[in-house]
Amino acid sequence: ILNVEQSPQSLHVQEGDSTNFTCSFPSSNFYALHWYRWETAKSPEALFVMTLNGDEKKKGRISATLNTKEGYSYLYIKGSQPEDSATYLCAFLRSNYQLIWGAGTKLIIKP
Amino acid sequence: GAVVSQHPSRVICKSGTSVKIECRSLDFQATTMFWYRQFPKKSLMLMATSNEGSKATYEQGVEKDKFLINHASLTLSTLTVTSAHPEDSSFYICSARDSQEATETQYFGPGTRLLVL
Numbered sequence: 001i002l003n004v005e006q007s008p009q010s011l012h013v014q015e016g017d018s019t020n021f022t023c024s025f026p027s028s029n030f031y032a033l034h035w036y037r038w039e040t041a042k043s044p045e046a047l048f049v050m051t052l053n054g055d056e057k058k059k060g061r062i063s064a065t066l067n068t069k070e071g072y073s074y075l076y077i078k079g080s081q082p083e084d085s086a087t088y089l090c091a092f093l094r095s096n097y098q099l100i101w102g103a104g105t106k107l108i109i110k111p
Numbered sequence: 112g113a114v115v116s117q118h119p120s121r122v123i124c125k126s127g128t129s130v131k132i133e134c135r136s137l138d139f140q141a142t143t144m145f146w147y148r149q150f151p152k153k154s155l156m157l158m159a160t161s162n163e164g165s166k167a168t169y170e171q172g173v174e175k176d177k178f179l180i181n182h183a184s185l186t187l188s189t190l191t192v193t194s195a196h197p198e199d200s201s202f203y204i205c206s207a208r209d210s211q212e213a214t215e216t217q218y219f220g221p222g223t224r225l226l227v228l
Contacts (some may be wrong), residue, residue, distance in 0.1 A: 032215060043115065043219040052210075089155070093215055103154040 002090045006102035013080045014110050020076040021105040023090030027071035032093040035064055035075055038104070039086040047075075047088075080109045114138055115207050117220030124195055125228055132223045133189045134205030142206035144188040145217060146180060149202045161188040183209070195227040199214075 005024040013019045026034065032051045038044040053068040061078045073086055075095040087104040094100070114137040124130050134144055142160040160168045160181050167180035179191040188207075192199050202224050206217035 002144075034216065041221075043221045044206075046216045046218070049214045049216055097215065099157070099215070099217070101154045101157075103152075 003041060004067045004100050004102040006105050008091060008105060010106040012110055015082060016080045017080055019080055020074050021088065023073045023102055025071050026091035027069060029095045030068045031095045033066055033073050034093065035090040036089040037086045038089055044089060056072060082111055084110050085109045113218040115205065115218045116222040117205055117223055118204045119223060119225040120221060123226045123228065125173060126196055127194055129191055129193045130191055130195055130225060132203055134188045134220050136186045136207040139209045140185040142185060142210045143180060144205055144207045146190050147204045149204065192225065197227045199227055
């Protein structure tokens with residue numbers, strides 16, 4: 001069974017606090033791991049594409065790590081701001097180019 | 112760059128009618144586009160992969176005669192929901208892959224909310 005699990009499903013974080021959430025994926029036939037941010041009433045926006053075990057990517061206050069051997073990726077947000085409120089989706093790209101999506105983590109930043 | 116538009120953004124139609132949704136890549140060429148459906152509180156469900164100049168590849172369980180896909184140019188793919196029924200009411204979203212990129216990143220349109228009465 002090919003499942004991409006994201007946890008938690010939703011998360012309320014106080015403005016200014018840091019937070020993180022997880023994407024778990026099958027560790028076999030790995031090609032790449034994508035993170036997207038989907039703000040309400042907007043299109044999903046690509047954040048990171050990660051391909052190598054141990055990869056760490058950063059974009060402003062957001063960073064992500066990748067462990068392909070154990071099949072997980074973490075997304076970290078430092079000093080959360082209201083504009084970080086969104087659903088964060090991860091997608092696992094298999095070596096046959098099949099993209100499997102997680103259900104997302106809905107992040108709500110409380111001012 | 113990498114903007115994808117989708118039209119219409121929302122549509123209400125009567126049961127039995129057909130609805131066409133357009134997906135355009137505005138500033139890049141996309142040999143491959145994807146059509147997704149999102150059910151409430153669920154992830155994106157890939158319906159089909161649309162390939163320019165050839166037949167679309169449908170995922171298991173998606174009726175190709177019900178959801179007609181045409182990808183006639185490098186910047187336009189259309190999804191036609193034929194003989195729509197209330198159970199087809201959903202959020203449909205397309206994405207496009209830039210032919211020049213090797214990352215497999217998908218650029219998404221804003222989605223179309225379909226309500227079938």
